[in-house]
Amino acid sequence: MNKSMNRINICMLQIITYKGIRYAAPPTGNLRWSRPVPVWKDSTLCQREHRRRVTKFGSPCFQVNPFTKQFEGKED
Secondary structure, eight states, X not given: OXXXXXXXXXXXXXXXXXXXXXOBOOOOGGGTTSOOOBSOSSTTSSOGGGOOOOOSOXXXXXXXOTTTOOEESBOO
């Protein structure tokens, strides 16, 4: 698994982002205090050809920055 942690500053606040972390079933009942279990055991729900390694954010949505009054992001 390719994980990454980044520290970024936004409006003088330090934000920590985590990318590439896989989902797991909730650790409740007999899963409590055990190793993570994949959400889907049946691979037909999430077929391998549709999986992606997500290690970076996509482009931001098209919007107006309230501070600069400029348009930012992409429509696509």
